[in-house]
Amino acid sequence: METKSTSSFTNLVDQSVCPGDVVLDLSKMINQTIKLGGGLRQDCDAISVMKAGRLRFSKPHKYWVENSQKRYVPYAEDSVLGIVVDSRSDNFLVDIKGPTLAFLPVLAFEGGTRRNIPRFEIGTLIYVRVIKANPGMNPELSCTDASGKAAEFGALKDGYMFECTTGQSRMLLSSPTCPVLDALGKKLSFEIAVGLNGRVWVDAASPHTTIVVANAIMNSETLSGAQQRIMVEKLLQRIQ
Amino acid sequence: MAGKGGATPATYSPSPTTNRKKKPPIFKEDWVRPDGRGFHQCRPAFFRTGAVNAASGSAYAEFGNTKVIVSVFGPRESKKAMMYSDIGRLNCNVSFTTFATPIRGQGSDHKEYCAMLHKALEGAIILETFPKTTVDVFALVLESSGSDLPVVISCASLALADAGIMMYDIVASVSVSCFNKNLVIDPILEEEIGQDGSLMITCMPSRYEITQLTVTGEWSTTKINEGMQLCLDACAKLAKIMRSCLKEVASDSQE
Structure with missing residues (x-):
């Protein structure tokens, strides 16, 4: 009985599921x-x-069920790209594409004290980490990693930011490296920051390169690995 | 204050000749439905998700000539955020385009449709998963050709699933019209005009739960039972089409 029930679950793994689908009957499972x-x-x-x-x-x-959507549900330890929409005495209000605005405390920076409070203008793009995401509360962000170091977090200057689905942002952050980034990285030099909230920031020496990288990433969402490589090759042939 | 002597009093009763509905000659031996379907046959259904780019989720549905597009926005911070709510709010709006009906320029918001859409979807959405926030559902009927509300409800359910809103199950809706002793499923506009009564069921087929039941006109107990069974069978089949549409999209986006 046990093997039968677990196999029914295994049959559905990596398959598409919809609301209401029953994926496992617990009455047939013992000590699992x-x-x-x-x-x-x-x-x-x-x-x-x-x-x-x-x-x-x-x-x-x-x-778990993995899906691709335009809206983002905040989870603790997610790295996201946020836009500062307001500043208060104790914290910044940041839009992370979630249901509510997130709080970034003014002390949540490396060596953050009352004396050296950072100044962010409204509209500044920042790379932050979600540290609290409780239901019914606004998420709390931090510009430091778990050890308190700034690491890669902070304000992102220059560059170009565009939005994609949460599924695509997970694909870009997956390991091994996503085929589209792998193919682009071999031919072009650029800097990229991907937030799990479906925002991507790209910066390169020339605007030309930035646009090529952004377009390649946006086009890659519905393509397989092989198709992504072909698409990048065609793009690069056109611009050379 | 009374009217002048001899003057006929003004009455509000409609003229018996002008306001009577002209019923088509239905259910004679050789009668067929205007679109050639059988009495227990639904119109061909077509669904597609992701119709509106700007929305969190959207869907387009076509049942014969009835065409509907639904956009879902949110969950986003509730305007009533001052009043804390540990469950989310659902806001529904149904409107018709000016060219939706045969008489041009009658596009408007339908208050009763909004309320019925809200009631139908409320039971299927897990509102506890987005406290303090609101999900907005905007339905636009592009072409009205009968059974508009069931199409709007089914399409809205698909749009909510596309938006990633947590739901107990997909919601499917079907209506039945009664003519004398006969039942006609998924009626078109001409049939709705001449019907003796209508029955609409909105249900979650996987859970065998009904989220809404609307009955108008006179129905006998046996007819109601027969009509409900007819609707539930159609809902189960409709849900299969909706599921296949969602699964197709999921497999395309994550290949």
Whole structure:
């Protein structure tokens, strides 16, 4: 009975699922532990899907639904690109494409004290880390990594920012390196920052290169790895 | 204050000849539906998600000549944020284009449609997943050709799923019209004009739950049972089409 129930779950792994789909019957499982991630819920003796996407599995026993959407739901430890929309005495209000504006405390910087409060103009693009994302509360951000160092976080000057889906931003951050970035990186030199909230910042020596990189990334969303490489080659042939 | 003597009093009763609905000669032996369908046959349904770029999620639905587009925005910070709410709010709006109906220039907001759409979707959305925020659903009927509300509800459900809003299940909706002793599923505009009664069911097929049931006109118990069964069967089939549309999109975007 156990093998049958787990295999029914395994059959759906990497398959498309919709709200209401029952992916597992718990009544047939004995002494097994499973962890449910986003998009799944326990409904009595069944595990059902809450959002459309693909069922994913990570060893030993974690399941979740991965989907691509335009809106972003903040989670702790996500690195995101935010836009400063207002500054208060204690914190900055930052738009991270979430349901509500996020707070960035003025002391959440490397060596942050009352004396050296950073000054961000409204509209400044910043690379930040989500440290608190509780339901019913505005998310809290930080410009330091877990050890308190600035690392790659902070204001992003110059460059060009565009928006994509959350699924594509995850693809760009995946390892091994995403084929489109791999192919572009071999021929062009540029700097890129990808936020899990579906914002991408690109900076290069010339605006020409910046536009090529941005267009290649935007076009790559629905393409397979091989198609992405072909697309980049064609783009580079055209501009040379 | 009474009228002048001898003057006929003004009445509000409609003239029996001018305001009577002209019923088509329905259900004679050789009667066929205006579009050639069987009595228990639905119109061909077509769905597509991602129709509106600016929205968080959107869907386009076409049932015969009835065409609807629905956009979902949010969850975004509620304008009533001062009043803390530990569950999200759902805001629905249904409007018709000026060219939607045969009589041009009658496009408007339908208050009762908005309320019914809200009631139909509210039970399917897990509102606890977005506290303090609002999800806005805007439905626009591009062409009205009968059974508009069921199409709007089904399309809105698909748009919500496309937006990544947490839902218990997909919502499918179908209506049935009653003519004398006969039932006609998914009626068109001409049939709706001459119907004796209508029944609309909105349900979550996977969970066997009904989120809304609307009945108008006179129905016998047996007819109601028959009509409900007819609607539920159609909803289950419609949900399959909606699921295949969503799965197609998911597999395309994550290949």
